[in-house]
Amino acid sequence: MSGLADVVLLVHALFVVFVVGGLALIWIGALCGWRIVRNFPFRVLHLAAILFVCAEALIGVACPLTAWEDQLRGGPAQSDFVARWLHRILYYDFPGWVFLTLYLLFALAVAGSFLLIRPSRDHDRNKNGRQSRPSG
Numbered sequence: 477m478s479g480l481a482d483v484v485l486l487v488h489a490l491f492v493v494f495v496v497g498g499l500a501l502i503w504i505g506a507l508c509g510w511r512i513v514r515n516f517p518f519r520v521l522h523l524a525a526i527l528f529v530c531a532e533a534l535i536g537v538a539c540p541l542t543a544w545e546d547q548l549r550g551g552p553a554q555s556d557f558v559a560r561w562l563h564r565i566l567y568y569d570f571p572g573w574v575f576l577t578l579y580l581l582f583a584l585a586v587a588g589s590f591l592l593i594r595p596s597r598d599h600d601r602n603k604n605g606r607q608s609r610p611s612g
Contacts, residue, residue, distance in 0.1 A: 481548035490540040491525065498522040499586055506593040519595035526583045533576040542567075 499522070505513030512518070519591060 481545050484541055484545040484548060488545065488597065491541070495522070495525050495529070495582075498525075499582070499589065502589050502593055511596075513593065514596040516595045516597045517578070519590065523583075523586050523590065526579070528587050530576075530579045532582045533579050534573070536572070 498518075502513045502522070504510075529539075549556070
């Protein structure tokens with residue numbers, strides 16, 4: 477089951493990259509004028525991801541990916557090189573309130589980005605602001 481546990485660990489790492497890297501992408505993209513960072517579905521999914529993490533921390537529920545990986549491994553042990561390093565990057569031994577505080581502050585930064593770098597629902601507008609028409 478170590479192979480499946482490694483897959484779960486990789487999915488977990490990709491989730492963290494999406495949440496943390498997504499905020500960096502939004503700010504860098506806003507500075508560079510990239511339209512993708514104003515994509516409404518991306519922004520809502522990004523905000524929902526960090527709010528999910530905050531909700532878990534607030535109610536004291538373990539992350540389902542962490543629990544699933546631990547179950548697949550038969551405990552919180554790391555099996556191979558990649559799994560060991562991903563564990564060292566993802567997991568720290570701090571009191572729960574530290575994580576909760578960090579999650580909430582990060583969620584405030586993501587939510588604040590909605591106000592400062594507003595997402596747009598106008599995906600199908602051209603540069604002149606006109607509705608684009610399907611051809612054919």
